[in-house]
Amino acid sequence: MYDYIKGKVDTISPANIVLDNQGIGYLLNISLTTYTAVSGQPEFKLFVHEVIREDTHELYGFATQHERDVFRLLIGVSGVGSNTARLMLSSMNPADLEAAIATAHLAVLKSIKGIGEKTAQRIIVELRDKVGKHKESGAFLTLPDNTTRNEALTGLVMLGFAKPAVEKALDKLLTQTPGLTVEDLIKQALRML
Secondary structure, eight states: OOOEEEEEEEEEOSSEEEEEETTEEEEEEOOHHHHHHHTTOSEEEEEEEEEEOSSOEEEEEESSHHHHHHHHHHHTSTTOOHHHHHHHHHHSOHHHHHHHHHTTOHHHHHTSTTOOHHHHHHHHHHHTTTGGGGOSSSSOOOOOOHHHHHHHHHHHHHTTOOHHHHHHHHHHHHHHSTTOOHHHHHHHHHHHO
């Protein structure tokens, strides 16, 4: 099994990357979180998870060991495959995803494309006690005030913005600057959307 691959970034897209290591090009599936970390870098070290099935051998690359740990926890849940876990890590950064699981924030998990209520509940039940062991910062992030977030969400959706994009922007803003008013939250989210 591979632990990491370090090499020159040959090609990169939001879905995958080719790392050239000693003349061998390794195709790795990546999340948007990793894509953001790698973009613009001439060389990078990605932590690897290998998936071997009858019909395919795939490599998944992660910018941090923490992201790979969360990925491995997610694929251990019944009904969550590699691509679903990658999509979850593309929708939220690993720390925010862990916080949502630890605090049983069902709405946040359901807002991720492809995650229904039953899958979200299963993720919470199976991983709630495990995510605390993989904390990177030593403390869970506090989730935003739901009333302020929901009012801002409703306002932005009524303006015609897509709900998943709005939720991601609001969560990011409230994580960075907790305590924003609804008006400030909407103004800052409009700059991001």
